[in-house]
Amino acid sequence: MSVKAEITSCVEQPRIACAIGGIYTALAIDRVLPILHAGPGCQGQAGATLAGANGGQNADTYLESVIPSTNFSESDVVFGAAERLSHVVEESLKYYDADMFIVSDGCVSQIVGDDIEEVVRTFEGREKPVLHASLPGFKGNNLFGHSEILKAIVEQYLTKSDHVNEKQVNVWGIVPFYDTFWVATLEKLEALLTELGFEPNIIYGHGKGLKAVDKIPSAGFNLLISPWVDLDIVKLLEEKFDTPYFHYPNIPIGPTQTADFVRKLVKYANLDEVGAERIIKREEDRYYYYLNHSIKFIFTCRVTPREFYINSSASQALALTKYLINDLGMTPRKIFISEGVPEELQEEVRSYFNDVQHERPEDLEVIFTNDGGLCDTYVKSEDTTFRKTAVFGTTWDELTAKNLKLPFVPVSAPAGDLMVGVKTYFAWEGAINLAADLYNDAANKGLGTVS
Secondary structure (H helix, E strand, O other): OOOOEEEEOOOOOOOOOOOHHHHHHHHEEEOOEEEEEEEOOOHHHHHHHOOOOOOOOOOOOOOOHOOOOOOOOOHHHHHHHHHHHHHHHHHHHHHHOOOEEEEEEEOHHHHHHOOOHHHHOOOOOOOEEEEEEEEOHOOOEEHHHHHHHHHHHHHOOOOOOOOEEEEEEEEEEEOOOOOOHHHHHHHHHHHHHHOOOOEEEEOOOOOOHHHHHOHHHHEEEEEEEEOOOOHHHHHHHHHHOOOEEEEOOOOHHHHHEEEEEOOOHHHHHHOOHHHHHHHHHHHHHHHHHHHHHOHHHHOOOOOOOOOOEEOHHHHHHHHHHHHHHHOOEEEEEEEEEOOOOHHHHHHHHHHHHHHOOOHHHHHHHEEOOOOHHHHHHHHHHHOOOOOEEEEEEOHHHHHHHHHOOOOOOEEEOOOOOHHHHHHHHOHHHHHHHHHHHHHHHHHOOOOOOOO
């Protein structure tokens, strides 16, 4: 069976955080400050998978250590803490230099019954907007939290624009601090869209903030660049502002995907297709120059990895599978998606994997699981003496790959023991980075000597 959903009794090696991890989406928007109505350890638990545990990242405008919180205590469980939350919000408005505040609650305050919406309503009409987003962990993971933060902004803050800029495109589907490479990927994507003739509007990252958020309703269309994350957001924007959306199911990696992405996007927007082909030709020539520049290093290894496992988010798994098969000619073993894709969307997400140059793409084993450690069980059970298989995953998978001397590339949260900097695997140049990381690790693991 090509698609499976695995439910295990013992979940280990989590690749996702609880819903309160959604505050990192707020922190990715310049000068937007979350206010927590939760226990003192909640933010730290989210950060155990995201941010610092995922590529050495931290919030920029406001470090996690200065996020205001009610620090829900035992007495609050009995008596509630709505009044103290009101005081914390009032003091935050007074002392924090922010453009927007988003009050978020966690599990205990939600169970006790504190109504953050009622508290926030008392701050209507203030100079700075105060929104609310409920993020209890029993309702979902950090992707649920991410969605709730964006819904709060769309439903409580944005208003319909009287002007539509047909060239403006809002970008969705890349989750900040959860996508290990989000900063550099968005910068490179912005540059590519601009060269193609668009006016990209991205709300995350340096220099964005509310000036980018305010422009959301005036876009000609929304670009969704993921299999399922933010699909609810672009549908909400279509419903509220009549903004259509273009859906490309993954961040493109390498020449095959990126050319396909560019051609489909330019055709959808009725832009200059001749100019787009010039860009594709220029970037493909550069990609193959650098790959050929290293061809001796790659092929004089005695054992070059030809097969692969993936254990990552749906977006990374799809992008990597397409690149590794279509452009590097590798063969998939098993593909694990351990980010909690809703059951009703799993078949649709699985169908995107058919777009590969494989004899029987429908036979690719795509396994949706709640257990991040399941992949390691399969990898350890294989005889890798002669057949060296590459592993693409998270820090959790690195130890298994190291013990078996298998090439390993960190591609998804948590990617803990590294500073990601400006690295990205997006598009043509990103694919060169990916190939270099793969073959460098293969050589370093002693899979062969390079002459």
